[in-house]
Amino acid sequence: MIASHCLVTRSNAGRLLAVLVPALLLGVVPVRAQEAGDDLPRVTRTHAITNARIVQAPGRVIERGTVVIHDGLIVAVGTDVEIPFDAERLPGDSLVVYAGFLDGLSHVGIPKPKADQNRERPDDPGNPPDDYAGIQPQQDARTMLEPGDKSVKDLRAAGFGAALTVPHGRMLPGSGALVLLHGDDPDAMVLRGDVALFAQFQGALGVYPATPMGVMAKMRQLYREAERRRLIQQRYDTDPAGLERPPYDDVHYAFFPVIEGKKPVLFYTDEALETYRALRLQRDLGFPLMLAGLKQSFDQIDALKEAGVPLFLTLDLPKEPKKEAKAKQDSVEAEMAAQYDPTLRTATYRDLEAERRNLEARQRESRERYLKNAAMLHEAGLRFGFSTMDVKPADIHKNLRLMIEHGLPEDAALAALTTDAAALLGVSAMLGTVEPGKIANLVVTTKPYFDKDAKIRYVFVDGVKYEYDTKEKKEASGKEHPTEPSSPER
Amino acid sequence: MKKPAFFLGFALLMATAVTAQPQTGSVLIKNATVLTVTNGTLENTDVLVRDGKIARIGQGLSAPGGVEVVDATGKYVMPGIIDAHAHIALSAVNEATDPVTAMVTMEDVVNPYHIGIYRALAGGVTTSHLMHGSANVIGGQNETIKHRWGYTNPDDLRFEGAPRTIKFALGENPTRVHGNRGGGSGKAKVPATRMGVEAVLRDAFEQGLRYKEAWERYEAERRRNPRAVPPPYDLRLETLADILRGDILVHCHSYRADEILMLLRVLKDYGIEKVTFQHANEAFKVAPELAAFGAYASVFSDWWSYKFEVYYSTAYNAAILTRNGVVTSVNSDSGELNRHLYHEAAKSQRYGGLTDDEALALITINPARQLGIDDRVGSIEVGKDADLVVFDGHPLSVYAIPVMTFVDGVRYFDRERDPDDIRLHVDPEAAVDASRFVTDEDWHALEATAGWLFQF
Numbered sequence: 001m002i003a004s005h006c007l008v009t010r011s012n013a014g015r016l017l018a019v020l021v022p023a024l025l026l027g028v029v030p031v032r033a034q035e036a037g038d039d040l041p042r043v044t045r046t047h048a049i050t051n052a053r054i055v056q057a058p059g060r061v062i063e064r065g066t067v068v069i070h071d072g073l074i075v076a077v078g079t080d081v082e083i084p085f086d087a088e089r090l091p092g093d094s095l096v097v098y099a100g101f102l103d104g105l106s107h108v109g110i111p112k113p114k115a116d117q118n119r120e121r122p123d124d125p126g127n128p129p130d131d132y133a134g135i136q137p138q139q140d141a142r143t144m145l146e147p148g149d150k151s152v153k154d155l156r157a158a159g160f161g162a163a164l165t166v167p168h169g170r171m172l173p174g175s176g177a178l179v180l181l182h183g184d185d186p187d188a189m190v191l192r193g194d195v196a197l198f199a200q201f202q203g204a205l206g207v208y209p210a211t212p213m214g215v216m217a218k219m220r221q222l223y224r225e226a227e228r229r230r231l232i233q234q235r236y237d238t239d240p241a242g243l244e245r246p247p248y249d250d251v252h253y254a255f256f257p258v259i260e261g262k263k264p265v266l267f268y269t270d271e272a273l274e275t276y277r278a279l280r281l282q283r284d285l286g287f288p289l290m291l292a293g294l295k296q297s298f299d300q301i302d303a304l305k306e307a308g309v310p311l312f313l314t315l316d317l318p319k320e321p322k323k324e325a326k327a328k329q330d331s332v333e334a335e336m337a338a339q340y341d342p343t344l345r346t347a348t349y350r351d352l353e354a355e356r357r358n359l360e361a362r363q364r365e366s367r368e369r370y371l372k373n374a375a376m377l378h379e380a381g382l383r384f385g386f387s388t389m390d391v392k393p394a395d396i397h398k399n400l401r402l403m404i405e406h407g408l409p410e411d412a413a414l415a416a417l418t419t420d421a422a423a424l425l426g427v428s429a430m431l432g433t434v435e436p437g438k439i440a441n442l443v444v445t446t447k448p449y450f451d452k453d454a455k456i457r458y459v460f461v462d463g464v465k466y467e468y469d470t471k472e473k474k475e476a477s478g479k480e481h482p483t484e485p486s487s488p489e490r
Numbered sequence: 491m492k493k494p495a496f497f498l499g500f501a502l503l504m505a506t507a508v509t510a511q512p513q514t515g516s517v518l519i520k521n522a523t524v525l526t527v528t529n530g531t532l533e534n535t536d537v538l539v540r541d542g543k544i545a546r547i548g549q550g551l552s553a554p555g556g557v558e559v560v561d562a563t564g565k566y567v568m569p570g571i572i573d574a575h576a577h578i579a580l581s582a583v584n585e586a587t588d589p590v591t592a593m594v595t596m597e598d599v600v601n602p603y604h605i606g607i608y609r610a611l612a613g614g615v616t617t618s619h620l621m622h623g624s625a626n627v628i629g630g631q632n633e634t635i636k637h638r639w640g641y642t643n644p645d646d647l648r649f650e651g652a653p654r655t656i657k658f659a660l661g662e663n664p665t666r667v668h669g670n671r672g673g674g675s676g677k678a679k680v681p682a683t684r685m686g687v688e689a690v691l692r693d694a695f696e697q698g699l700r701y702k703e704a705w706e707r708y709e710a711e712r713r714r715n716p717r718a719v720p721p722p723y724d725l726r727l728e729t730l731a732d733i734l735r736g737d738i739l740v741h742c743h744s745y746r747a748d749e750i751l752m753l754l755r756v757l758k759d760y761g762i763e764k765v766t767f768q769h770a771n772e773a774f775k776v777a778p779e780l781a782a783f784g785a786y787a788s789v790f791s792d793w794w795s796y797k798f799e800v801y802y803s804t805a806y807n808a809a810i811l812t813r814n815g816v817v818t819s820v821n822s823d824s825g826e827l828n829r830h831l832y833h834e835a836a837k838s839q840r841y842g843g844l845t846d847d848e849a850l851a852l853i854t855i856n857p858a859r860q861l862g863i864d865d866r867v868g869s870i871e872v873g874k875d876a877d878l879v880v881f882d883g884h885p886l887s888v889y890a891i892p893v894m895t896f897v898d899g900v901r902y903f904d905r906e907r908d909p910d911d912i913r914l915h916v917d918p919e920a921a922v923d924a925s926r927f928v929t930d931e932d933w934h935a936l937e938a939t940a941g942w943l944f945q946f
Contacts (some may be wrong), residue, residue, distance in 0.1 A: 060696040123677045126588025211582035213630060214591075217725055225723040232719050242717065273581060273601060276644055280598070299642045299915070318918035343909045358911060359922045366916035 052092025072463035100161025100441025102421035104312030129209035134170025137254035145186035161441030182461035196266035225254035375407030385421030514542025515899035522562035544899035570616025570877030574823035578606030584623030594630035613829030614879035629657035653862035658742035698730025775813035809842015
């Protein structure tokens, strides 16, 4: 860091600050080692945040109230609440309490497997072993969880208490689980398993299916053959006499709950074309579908409306253009008006500058569409949650603010982080609001969360408190202190 | 900001794109020289288009209320050009992992954002046959599209009702990709030779036949026995069975006369009647045999010697085939060539002395017949789709320039309103490079001599 200091010029020092400061404020800079003293019992599992502004749900606010947490649940919320004798009192003056955020799709808590370099390529690339081709729908996120993984800590520090997490892989990496971002052991994280069959248009390397069209064809093959196997299995289960024993394999059998409509396929789609492909597969095969990613959905609002499936929009946004290409006007609209000539026809060699100006203005306009994406989905009346799949936790707050600046109402953003996400994941009874009876997942901020300089003070997951240093310091600290060790009985 | 009306119209078009069927248009083109292709040339003639269809052809037609009139005095109107072999507007070209990949289809990877569509329109091309690459003996199924630039949903580009087609490939490409495979990407396998290509074809058809029979047996047994067990589902074999049933037209990448005859024999043995030989540089040697079979040929006008199997070639190919009664088209196989297919047709005329109608048929009604869409497009006839191009001179002249292109009566290209930046989507992050002339897209489609097509 010191060495690089001398390289920091005035101009890019500003940029560096712009990146680092919000990160510092939110306390999401890499946290030091794991909490100590795991073997000690907790002092108490009761907490009371007093005198705080409580946003129970988007638009439902208690200005000065108290939230009581006991044994992992929210037990009381209101202005006239009796605080239990054993509660740890947390003065909430000037603090704001929200329901813990939900992440609709990521790999949180699942370490990325190391690539096996030495693995030999299959002899027949047209018919490779399923796992080599990335076809592993029988895998289960529950068996891959590591509560101590850095990703858990980082996402929790950004305010998230629960996530739908899925295995890493290619076309069909396995089933996702809804997990709490906390736990003494992997099992303790699991809120609900087998939530969705994760799929993506990720071809295999050098073997079938290598291309998106291969992935499409393979999906049809697997699904239709699974339908057939389910049929004969059912027939066999009813009366095996005289029937050949049905073939068993875990790949096809993993599709059975999907075929029965009990489990959706959760497709991660990057560009608009992938979303169309997922919708096409759904139309052809008829499985229940959920979509995540969707960063170009501004081009397909009507198709998404027609599909009527749960959506989890990526929290990733295009990077800002390089400094030299930055807009000189206040708004991109003004910039476009001043600089963009949609009818420009020039031979490049005659007026390179005019062409460059035009191309850069057009690119800024394109970025704007990405920033308006969430607002457009909202305006179209589509309900969505968010996915943290491709975003650094440190960028989440900044990107949410950009979406809000581009027309997404704050309440809609909050709903996407809490109530709507819970509804789309089918866990509204447990998560998503600050109400008695729900799991004690909370985010406590120093200012309204969407304010520029809001900082996260506490995150509660499953009733366990994580505290963040909100003092502004030069050095990166943002330490996470769970003030109590985890309870051994869990 | 003042936006020209064209852009407003364009924005409107894009806004309505996903909600309904693609738009159709009405227009009256006045006073043109109309090259009907199937009914000769009509001087000083009007073409009235209503709701995407050619409604009337004649003189002194008047426009119904609200219908735009285009004065084409001194200009030429011809049917929209049809490219029977293209790889534009695709997210992927080759699923090169197996000698037989009949289960994949280009329909799944149509990319309506690809600028090649607009460039094709600027060359008067209104329909493209988007083909799988030539890495495999039996490649993927192809997709026929209309160039409805501005729609982003791939479904909106589909040529509704066009028959299914599939790519086959003979000769050096499949033997190089599979027979000479080595170095970490699997072991070499059949076919390594032209004999092997035939073996792969026959083996595939045998399997398809058995699959078809197994399902027919099951369907019959099911009526007697409710507990009948369906045979395993196999999308690859099902597609092969569909070829055997005659539901899919074969379009075969081929060069040499011997391999062309080989495929004719194989198809005859399996009762498959519809085939178009693509490239077919040596088809002129076996033109009578092709005519007798009823096979079609889709060739380059004068592209050859880019690899060993294409040295024995001639610019008389299209003319010899035509004169022998083979339905012949001239195609591009390239995002560059397809912008001047009218030149390519003119070259065949220059060498082989074809009549104007014969030369124009190479890029209109003949490719339409090869794709099974000649009842809809390929000539200017009442009742056909209003896919039309207006040229400022005779399209077989080297000086001719396309000035307007209509698809379904909608003007998607107009040389008067042709700004530099017509892209539908701009990468929000990629570096802006104003001085770059050649983009990856230009290299997207070449015949597959480029090694990268086979890298995996």
